[in-house]
Amino acid sequence: METVKAALNLHIEERHFWTDSTTALAWIKSDSRRYHPYVAFRVGEILNSSNIDEWHHVPSKQNVADMATKWGSGPDFQPDNRWFIGEHFLYQSMSEWPKQIQKQQWHTEEEVRAVYHLHRELPQPLIDVSRFSNWNRLLRTAAYVCRAIKKFRNEEISGTLTSDELLQGENLLWRQTQLQAYPDEYSALEYNSKHPTEEPLSLAKCSKLYTESPFIDDADVIRMNSRISAAPNAAFETKYPVILPKDHPTTRLLVDSYHRRFLHSNNNTVLNEIRQHFRIPQLRSIIKRISKECQHCKIKRAAPRPPMMAPLPVVRLTPNIRAFSYTGVDYFGPLLVKQGRSLVKRWVALFTCLTIRAVHLEIVHSLSTQSCVMAIRRFVSRRGAPAAFYSDNGTCFKGANSLLCEQIQTIQENCAVTFTNARTTWHFNPPSAPHMGGCWERMVRSVKTAMSSIAEYPRHPSDEVLETVILEAEAIINSRPLTFIPLDDADQEALTPNHFLLYGCTGVVQPRSAFMIEGHTLRDSWKLSQYLADQFWRRWVLEYLPTLTRRTKWFKPAKPMEPGDVVYVVDENKRNGWTRGRIKEVLKGKDGQTRKAVLQTKDGMLTRPAVKIALLDVGVDRKQLVDEGSPELHGRGNEKY
Secondary structure (H helix, E strand, O other): OHHHHHHOOOOOOOOOEEEOOHHHHHHHOOOHHHEOHHHHHHHHHHHHHOOHHHEEEOOHHHOOOHHHHOHHHOOOOOOOOHHHHOOHHHHOOHHHOOOOOOHHHOOOOOOEOOOOOOOOOOOOOOOOHHHOOOHHHHHHHHHHHHHHHHHHOOOOOOOOOOHHHHHHHHHHHHHHHHHHHOHHHHHHHHHHHHOOOOOOOOOOOOOOOHHHOEEEOOOOOEEEOOOOOOOOOOOHHHHOOEEOOOOOHHHHHHHHHHHHHOOOOOHHHHHHHHHOOEEOOOHHHHHHHHHHHOHHHHHHOOOOOOOOOOOOOHHHOOOOOOOOOEEEEEEEEEEEEEEOOEEEEEEEEEEEEOOOOOEEEEEEOOOOHHHHHHHHHHHHHHHOOOOEEEEOOOHHHHHHHHHHHHHHHOHHHOOOOOOOOOOOEEEEOOOOOHHHHHHHHHHHHHHHHHHHHOOOOOOOOOHHHHHHHHHHHHHHHHOOOOOOOOOOOOOOOOOOOHHHHOOOOOOOOOOOOOOOOHHHHHHHHHHHHHHHHHHHHHHHHHHHHHHHOOOOOOOOOOOOOOOOOEEEEOOOOOHHHOEEEEEEEEEEOOOOOEEEEEEEEOOEEEEEEHHHEEEOOOOOOHHHHHOOOOOOOOOOOOOOO
């Protein structure tokens, strides 16, 4: 048929195949799996190129193909011979075709292979395990079912459940689970237990229980015949553990009960306890999955997921600007100072240039806003007013910012401008976000190290000694190299902040010649200072900027937080007392990553960075939570969530 179809260019709408072999027709129109492989494979090949309905039976006398094999009645090669024109019934309607064999006659015993069939009608489960989420509730339900069966048999039972009834409930659950997971194996093992004198039915090698050496105990539960059956001190359940499937709801609830019984502890403890009573394939992976899905463990393991480390702001990367144009402010201390016979506290205000990383230190006598304002005034008098201040959310900085705003508003009224101009702004980092102020936090550590290295620094210095030590530490920090090795010449000085402040590592570079006319001297000094500044900035771009390209942590983007997410507000000082809240608004950086969020908690609205927010996977309805009329979270959180 395939050869004829390939040779003709005609479109064939219908095909009909004729054979006078009832045996072959029975093979084609029957289930090929009943026959030996040779016949089964050939029938499969035939049906790949044809359909069963296309096959018909023709009597042997009307089979034209016989003329080629039965030479006594072979073709005479005349044009009107039926070898060339076919049988006459082909020219008639289908109703005139030879009568076909009925369907009940399509059978043959030739090439049929022996098949052993064991039939067992599986009963419907008494308990729908998928409706339960707690093992104890499921077990007690099974025990009550067993009690109901006894009552139907007119047995008198009353009172609370006994241990025997709970044991019967367990056996009921084991039987039901094993019948659903291993129906063929259960039937074969049950037959062997009821007919010990007959030849036992063996399990197929493809069976899941083939390697477990299973048997059925007196309670009709499949157990494993282990190799430690001769152990004298081992319990019966340890020597013959119950076999349970790995992917059944009963197994999941059982493992979950052990996980909760041992207080969500180490998975190896749960594994060891379950192995003493049950044989469950891939038990370790099941316990791990149960622990991963446990809501209590999710909350216990909740931790912040920091977003990818942010790109540096423009203020860190802008060359050819005045030192301290963009300044970070922070406090450290207190330091004890001897005053008469008593000790008083002093703090140090650290100002750092965000561009060249220079520092300026001022001693502060208190943490009040007025002390902060005076420290800023002293800084501005010596370094000039910056374009912007950056700091954390310290109370004194908030007060200084308020005074700054007031003075900017009253400039037109001719009020005295103490430490700012109309273009100075103040930027605050979110609370509890020290990583966002890494520029000044790292400088605080460097200053403390420099102060400890000064031999003349006593334990309790006077105010005069403390001021001297602070200024010497400032000089040490500003003379530190920003890069390791100069690029142009190995003998060249490494670039330091003092090159931008003093045009040299240790002091101001003098003009080349002092014996000149006053105008020329001033002009040459200015040109020299401009030339040195340009050279230092060129080196800053070539040597220092490439050191800032690499990220040191938080290398991949994190799953973004969304409004409505239930979260923990992380507090390192009280791990077990983290405050719950929900996200009301997310604030993203220029790279699209969520850097901070506004949270609604029992204490009101808080703003926290992403690294201080631990997302809780509780499957809440964000649309409902974001609704303005939704209830607030109180205490440990709304129980609904």
